[in-house]
Amino acid sequence: MKKIIKDSIKKILGWRIINLLATLVLPEQKKRLNKIMALEEARRDTIKPNSRPSKITISLSNCCNLLCPICSIHNLRSNGIRRAVNNISIENIKVMDEIFDKAKSANFMGHIGESILNPDFIEIINYIKLKYKLELSISTNGMGLNEKIQDTMLKIGFDSIAFSIHASTPETYGILQAGNFEMVIGNLTSLAEKKIKGNYKKPKISIVYALNKVNVDEAYKMIDLAKKLRVNALNFCRYLDYNHKISKVIFDDIEEANNKIDSLYEYAREHDSLEALPKERPYLKIIEEKSNRELCNYNEEIKCTLPWTGLQMRASYSHDDSYYLGCCNVFNSFLFNYKKHIDKYGRVDFEKIWHHPVLQYLRQTVNADGGRRNPLCAYCKSSQRAHLKATNNKENYRIKLEMIDKFFQEFSKQYQEVEPVDGLEILYTEDEELHAMS
Secondary structure, eight states, X not given: XXXXXXXXXXXXXXXXHHHHHHTTTOHHHHHHHHHHHHHHHHHTTOSSOSSOOSEEEEOSBSOOSOOOTTSTHHHHHHTTOOOOOOBOOHHHHTTOHHHHTTOSEEEEOOTTSOGGGSTTHHHHHHHHHHHHOOEEEEEEOSXXXXXXXXXXXXXXXXXXXEEEOOOSSHHHHHHHTOSOHXXXXXXXXXXXXXXXXXXXXXXXXXXXXXXXXXTGGGHHHHHHHHHHTTOSEEEEXXXXXXXXXXXGGSOSOHHHXXXXXXXXXXXXXXXXXXXXXXXXXXXXXXXXXXXXXXXHOBOTTOOOOHHHHEEEEEEOSSSXXXXXXXXXXXXXXXXEEHHHHHHHHSSOOHHHHHTOHHHHHHHHHTTOTTTTSOHHHHHHTBHHHHHHHHHOHHHHHHHHHHHHHHHHHHHHHHOSOOOOBTTEEEOSSOOHHHHHHO
């Protein structure tokens, strides 16, 4: 009888309405439909989408318990830029319902801070997991991962945690990250052993290890540790030169470096650990010189969906209660003072942000063909950007600023008057903090 009634309702209302009704009571269905809608709206280049971002990247704090020599924070300090205290509270998270409600995942990235250091961290992850049923992930140096946080993660089913550990010995850790190596390994070991003992499936545990001249010869020790602790992934990656003063860690001989990477993979194969490593080996590449015409080419078939599916909220180092906000990690579209915004509207009125003219213009032009793609997105997808990031990042950043300027020149022709949104400042160019980070 129940099946007959159910089938009758389906015939009367149709699948589309059934699915919409299901979103009121079934979080997973709501999130799945939102993602489908977002991709369809991306395909149609919808500039004022009804969907909401499915992947949220947000840092909960700009504070850090390390001063890693390889971190770009030293560029800020050397430029005399002060650090503002920037820990978002649980009360402010609770008025961001329009951001989290239809999202599928939230990734607590560090950027220049440790989300774990937010005083409300445990309360925040409990709240978001319980209310929104999001997939939660975090990147951390591991120093602040105390027993209470570990137990909470296991209890609520926190989905994944990535430890940034770029050394296998205390001596090398001191050179690259300048922290307490034993404490970090102790916290990693504690969480992994609790997971094994309690037969927990979550969180998935990974280690991020940026290969460089200083740590590559000892990296086999990390392979052994990852196997011992049943770590899900050991992500060997290429070291990025965030602090130009630490040049001694950069490989001199690319061929030698790649041979050492091969040796690590061979060691992992011999010790039944190959599955934990990235399938694509993180080789260093010799960038061949190309003509200007070749460098400026981009593939128009590459479509970007991030203006419909992504939201990045990167805690500012120097601005109180503020995020750099955009759809991706290349274009910081706004500086968002969430306290000013909430004081005005009583909540985060996300439609005012998501349908802002800057994002409308971005969606209109991000995938435009026939040479009509906006200059910033065209540069992002060009071979020139990839080439310069590997060979001359200062030149890459100069061009990026030039492309941002051109983006807003064209934007201003179409949107001559933009209604202000309290707490939301358009970044017509990158500010002093972002300049110093480059």
